[in-house]
Amino acid sequence: MLTGVTAPGPQHSAAALRGLLDLLAQGAAAEEFDRPAATARQAGAPAAELAEIAEATTVALRIRRTLSQHRVREAQLTALFDTASDLAALRDLDAVLRAIVHRAKLLLGTDVTYLSLNDDAAGDTYMRVTDGSVAEAFQKVRLGMGEGLGGLVAQTARPYATGDYGADTRFHHTTTIDSAVLDEGLRAILGVPLRLGSRIIGVLYAADRAPREFTAGEVALLSSLADHAAIAIDGARLLEETRAALVDLNAASETIRTHSEAMRRAEEAHDQLTDLVLRGGGADDVAAALADILDGGILIHDADGAELARARTEPQPPPTPAVAASRARGRAVPLNGTWVCAVLAGPELLGSIALTGRAGLADADRLLFERASVVTALLMLLRRSVAETEDRVRGELLGDLLSRTGDPGTLTARARRLGVDLGRLHSVFVAHSEVAPRHRLLAAAARSAQTRNGLAGLHHDHVVLVAPSGAPGPD
Known part of the structure; x- marks a missing residue:
């Protein structure tokens, strides 16, 4: 049996602990947590009780910090779901691009966000839209492939981040780029690729005017937004091409109508799956809904090959070669009558989804299946965030128990909640x-x-x- 924790203190400690719990329940500011100790001190509590209250205050602040981090992560993921719905509702390419950089600025809280698109004919990448920029030269800059941070992202298809761009020797600095960055006053820059299959169509950036390091969580968050952005940009471009084709080729109207209907169905299915996750649905719910939409069997596996959910099909291990091929191509691939799509968050493999019983999958349903992998990625990120938070809370409680620190009543209450x-x-x-x-x-x-x-x-x-x-x- 676990032993070694001290008995609850007298009335001052009990009142202080109740006060700390009330502050946690209210979501009070950190400075408010000094009140219970101050009240006990004014009431003449002995030194031993004051020390006990100080320990409890430290634990309460740690719990508050953990809960706050979880709320921030949950808010970020919710904002990503909202972004998916917002982008799906937009039809104009310029509106899509403006919405992407604006939402990136809100999600990461940086001074400036911007987006560049690749010019395949010129062999470079050019600034397309900005949010928070004040320098005209910066808004018109073009980057050769491999030049600067953005040119390197566009060339290598990998995220790059720097805490202080001007002093970072990893990048190929040019007078034009450095001058534009200096005019804008940027120091810390993060860039992630906009990926369509194996093709890079541009780069999404977040930047600050003060030096600082970007966390792995921020890189993953911007990468997830970039995945949504690439799909939205592709959809908007495709819609613009469809409108042009309607003007030039009236004979193709029926084909375009059919294609637009397929896109609408894919968007509705994407919205349905996104709404399902927003309402608290899990992997089993997503698998069942997707099986109904695509009229086939669905299996969802994690990155280690463990089955997370299954609907309308028998258990089977994930086909590792097909997952690797899908990851490399950025799209669903067929294997012996089964379609497989890697579930990614930027470059990170989170798992895979498989569709059985639909060997002859139409392009529209393939697009729908691939969009479902993005929703599945967001679901897995949310599950991982919740699991990491719970593991961290369990680990902190274990440390307090083994170190024999903290009030027994508080430790018991924390354990009971777990x-x-x-x-x-x-x-x-x-x-x-x-x-x-x-x-x-x-x-x-x-x-x-x-x-x-x-x-x-x-x-x-x-x-x-x-x-x-x-x-x-x-x-």
Whole structure:
């Protein structure tokens, strides 16, 4: 049984703990968390109680920070879903491009966002639209392939970020580009590719006028937006070409009408799946809805090949070569009568979806299937964000228990919210492997902790799992 935590303090500590819990429930500002300690101090609480209250305040602030990070991530993912719906509703290319850079500015909170498109004929990339820019020269700059940060992104199809562009020697600096960046006053720049299949059509940027480093989360967020943006740009361009064809080729009107209907059906299906996820639907719900829409069997696997959901088909492992081919091409690929599409967040492979029973898939349904992979990617990112937050909270509680810090009542309440009964007898396991890396051991321990109502985390650089032993502890 877990032991070593101190007994609850007298009335001052109890009142302070209630106050801290109330502040957490209210979502109060960080400075408000000093009030319970100040009140206890004014009431003449002894030093031991004040120390206990200070420890509880530290734990409460840590919980507040974790919850705040989770809320920010959840808000970002919700904004991505909103962006998908907004872009799907736009038909004009200029409106789509303006909406993309404006939403990128809102999502990342940077000073400037902008988008460049590749000019295949000229062999360079040019500034197409900006948000927050004040320098005319910057708004008209063109970058050769491989020049500057944006030219390197366009050439290599990989995201690049710099905390201080002017001082970063990784990039091929030119007088024209450096002068434009200097006129705009930009220092920190992040650029991600706009990808259509294996073709790069441009670059989406976020930049600040002060030096700073972009986090991996910000890179993934802008990459996810770029995936939506590329689809929207392609759709808007396709619609413009369709309108031009209607003027020049009246004989093609029926073909265009059929194609537009297919696009509408794909957009409606995309909106339906997005709305399903926004209302809290999981992988099983997405698989069932997509199976109905495409009239086939659906399997969803994670990046390790584990099945997450299945509808209207028998279990089968993901075809690894087809997933790799889809990832490389950026589109769905057929394999022995089954269509497979990699689920990506930028360059990161999150998993795959497979469609069975539809060997002869029309282009419209293939597009719909590929759009479903984007919704699935957002769902997986949300699931991962929630899981990471829960694992972090479990790990922090485990650390407090093993370090014998914190108030027992607070620790018990925290454990209860995670479904952990500290009144039961528990076993403590320390995991070590000469073969598997530590992060894989930690991930396996976290999964075991969730399924067994236990706790897992790192303690003094060791992977530790605490799980119920099967018999209740003494009262």
